[in-house]
Amino acid sequence: MSLKKWFENFFKTSDFDYFKEYTVKYTSKKQKLYFEWCAKNRLFLNDLNDVCDYPIVHQDICAFSPFIHSINTSLTLHEELAYHGNYDELKSDYCYARYLIYSSKNTPNNASHIYNSTYQKVEDMSYSIDNLKIAQYKSAFRTIYSLFDKIAYLISRFFDLNDLKHDKKISIDNLFRDFTSKNNEWRPHKKLKDSDNHFIHALFYILKDIRKVGNSDSVTKWLDPNAVAFAEIRNAMEHRSLKIVDDVGYELVTSWNTYSNTEFIKIKEKKNILSNEIRELELKLKQAINKNNPLVTKQLQKQIDNLNSTLTYLKSSIHEKEKLSSHSLLIPISQFESRLMQLIKLARNSIIYLSLAIYLEERRRPKEELCITREVPLK
Numbered sequence: 001m002s003l004k005k006w007f008e009n010f011f012k013t014s015d016f017d018y019f020k021e022y023t024v025k026y027t028s029k030k031q032k033l034y035f036e037w038c039a040k041n042r043l044f045l046n047d048l049n050d051v052c053d054y055p056i057v058h059q060d061i062c063a064f065s066p067f068i069h070s071i072n073t074s075l076t077l078h079e080e081l082a083y084h085g086n087y088d089e090l091k092s093d094y095c096y097a098r099y100l101i102y103s104s105k106n107t108p109n110n111a112s113h114i115y116n117s118t119y120q121k122v123e124d125m126s127y128s129i130d131n132l133k134i135a136q137y138k139s140a141f142r143t144i145y146s147l148f149d150k151i152a153y154l155i156s157r158f159f160d161l162n163d164l165k166h167d168k169k170i171s172i173d174n175l176f177r178d179f180t181s182k183n184n185e186w187r188p189h190k191k192l193k194d195s196d197n198h199f200i201h202a203l204f205y206i207l208k209d210i211r212k213v214g215n216s217d218s219v220t221k222w223l224d225p226n227a228v229a230f231a232e233i234r235n236a237m238e239h240r241s242l243k244i245v246d247d248v249g250y251e252l253v254t255s256w257n258t259y260s261n262t263e264f265i266k267i268k269e270k271k272n273i274l275s276n277e278i279r280e281l282e283l284k285l286k287q288a289i290n291k292n293n294p295l296v297t298k299q300l301q302k303q304i305d306n307l308n309s310t311l312t313y314l315k316s317s318i319h320e321k322e323k324l325s326s327h328s329l330l331i332p333i334s335q336f337e338s339r340l341m342q343l344i345k346l347a348r349n350s351i352i353y354l355s356l357a358i359y360l361e362e363r364r365r366p367k368e369e370l371c372i373t374r375e376v377p378l379k
Contacts, residue, residue, distance in 0.1 A: 019048075022056035034102055041341065043098055043348055045091060060091060062352050065359035067158075068371060084376055086154050090351055093143050093150075098344060100140040107133035109246055109333065126330060127249020134244050134333075138237060141340055145234050147347045148172035148210065151203070151354050158358060161191050173211055176204050199357035206346050206353075228331050230343055236329035243330045250332040264321050271314040278307050 026032040038044050039053035045060035064087035069080075078085065113132040121130060152175035156162050162170065169179055178187040192200060210230040236242040245253065285300040331339075 019052060019054050019056050022054060024055040024058050034099070037102055038098065041345075043344065045094070045348060045351060047352060060095065062091075062355055063087070065355050065362060067358060067362045068365060081376065083154065083158060086150075087351075087355070090147060090150055090154070090354075093147055094344075094347055094351060097140040097143040097147075097347075100136045100143075101340060101344065104133045104136040104140075105337070107131070109133070126243050126253060126328070127246045128243035128330070129246055129333060137244065137336065137340060138242070141233065141237065141343065144340075144343050144347045145210075145230070148207070148350060151350050155200075155203075155354065155357070159191070159361070161189060172203075172207050176207060197357055197360055199353045199360060202353045203350055203357070206350050209346060210343070227335065227339065228329070230339065232329065233331065233336075233339065241328035243328050244333050244336050245330050247332045247334050250330065253330060260321075264318070267314055267317055267321075271311060271318065274307055274311045274314065278304055278311065281307070 024035070026035070035055075035058040036053075039049060039055075039057050042049050042053075044057050045062040046057055047062070049057040064084045067083075072080075109129050109131075111131055111133065115132060115135070116130065149171045152172040153167075153170050156170050156175060161175070166179070176189055176192060178189050195201075233242065281300055281304050285297060285304065288296040288300055
């Protein structure tokens, strides 16, 4: 309410009418459509895009915050501009992933392409989509997901949060945790736990939405328990097998799973029953041996061997089911597209928060007696 009162004392909503009047000269119709899509989905790197999608927001103007540093003659020019260059790299990767999503979204699920037309594809009955659209979606997901660790690296270096020898351990998770502690319990980073920089806090809560932090679940898990976690998708994509499946096909696969899971439960129940029967027969066998009854002993041993043979087969079936059912992660394309859009919006916010976090810290620094302003060179 204080902000509302201040705003109404100094501004009128008509003061911002020029937002609507601002025009952009596009190089092509394709560029115009792309920019409009980005603005509509709130994907431009500027905070004004959070409240409107007029042409004035068709630019990624968020830049690395100005900061003060001492003169060091041992630094080369590109070393002095390392942070600015790194931030530009983050923006470039983000823009690349953003365009990959845009250029792929209208591609038909059954569209073929020459890039993978050189081999005969297997119909594995998962109804997975394997074309350029999915390849670009996966590339976009990988690129976006890696941005969070790169942001963590830049923050760690800029604020001197960790020794250089720990560089390989830096990730968006370890940025906020004390990874030098001897146990695996999640503890906050010593240099950040008392921070009142609310943009650092915002980055931490974005972390909680993409990865599990301690014993807490992400907000997405509460809102949509059926949504596959970002970290699970990334792990399957990089280390296992990720199949993005046609929505109708996913329903069919799920219906098949219902039948197979019922059969799986029956097999496990049968295994438990056999195990109990074998234990009872083994007890009888022990008694027969003690009574020196070779005929009964032989019969019981034969029964036990037959049951053990069946039990071995059941255990093998259970192991095979558990192994193959977890081999690939299947996700319907509509859910993957939704999660991809959520992820890129989190990345966009993170890049903006990174700049604002540094800006806030620089404002708090004591005023230097002498400062020389230097312009950041532009291409």
